[in-house]
């Protein structure tokens with residue numbers, strides 16, 4: 228029987244003979260991406276080589292924190308054709324069309340195309356891929372463990388840009404920003420599921436008429452449904468920190484996508500400011516101190532002592548325990564959602580390895596404090612765990628821009 232791999236290798240040889248292979252890259256090569264035979268990306272010089280890099284292009288607040296784009300769309304994709312050089316060419320052309328249409332900035336568009344566990348399984352390479360299928364990592368949840376071929380993440384301060392791209396790539400539109408779309412992603416991929424959401428002052432209050440949020444709970448300037456800003460610079464891994472460093476996947480990273488629903492009646496009506504601050508950050512803080520945090524959140528690394536003294540521990544102090552040399556392991560790109568008519572968070576995080584995500588999640592579970600306080604259970608008085616339920620998880624590999632079409636093929 229001919230293996231898929233050798234069949235693809237033959238296809239590569241044919242592509243080469245037909246003059247499609249303009250450089251030394253060989254289909255199936257262990258050291259590089261698939262050769263699409265296309266000329267070099269004309270936008271490459273004005274775009275970061277790593278698809279997920281946004282930092283240098285984002286505005287900052289007065290404290291120096293990056294202000295992430297306010298609107299998000301996550302298109303979870305299914306491959307409709309067999310992986311091939313031709314399909315890779317279509318994908319690369321489609322992504323170049325998107326790049327030509329918008330500047331790489333908040334009021335333009337950030338996008339990344341990542342590849343999921345279904346894709347790597349399909350090409351027989353899941354064992355070699357830098358990702359694995361998602362697992363259950365908490366005792367409080369029974370999430371759907373999802374697997375997709377790919378995901379397209381779109382982020383912008385201009386909500387219509389997200390719709391324009393989705394329509395041009397997967398819908399009826401034949402142009403994008405006035406330019407023809409000759410090779411839409413929809414020729415090879417289709418949308419299996421979509422997630423939408425938003426982040427930033429004003430937006431949660433505008434979308435608060437959903438299950439999970441008591442009426443009138445949010446004030447106009449709350450940046451998230453739980454009321455706190457959540458992306459201070461010092462609480463984020465740097466874009467370098469999450470990059471895979473060296474080897475076949477150099478410059479790529481891993482992406483975890485989880486959907487959490489939130490039930491915030493007790494959060495807003497059963498707790499006061501001190502109760503919310505204790506659970507989100509740490510019981511050692513006075514609520515008035517939060518506004519002074521600036522570009523970092525202080526923590527004393529005393530979770531077990533706090534459990535004994537206060538019978539409650541904070542989300543931030545728990546997850547901050549896994550920092551390495553003072554730096555968190557995760558670069559969080561999570562946002563609020565009302566998908567399904569219920570308040571929630573799409574928790575997207577980038578990390579060098581998925582183990583960094585699991586390690587951080589174990590720290591968040593807080594099982595280690597149960598001996599220190601009977602009041603702390605898997606959910607109660609244990610950070611924000613009493614207010615969130617994980618509905619689903621999925622994992623992806625984010626290749627560098629020049630290898631974004633069919634990695635490992």
Ligand code: HEM
Nearest residue numbers: 453455456457458459462543546547555557572587588591
């Ligand atoms: C509804 C869900 C969640 C909310 C509302 C939330 C909120 C927050 C907030 C407000 C902070 C403080 C950051 C700051 O002030 O800049 C924080 C930090 C953090 N969260 Fe979450 N979070 C959620 C879920 C998660 C999950 C699922 C994880 C991963 C397992 C996670 C990992 C982290 C990490 C790593 C930090 C930074 C820790 C550090 O500074 O070292 N969070 N979160």
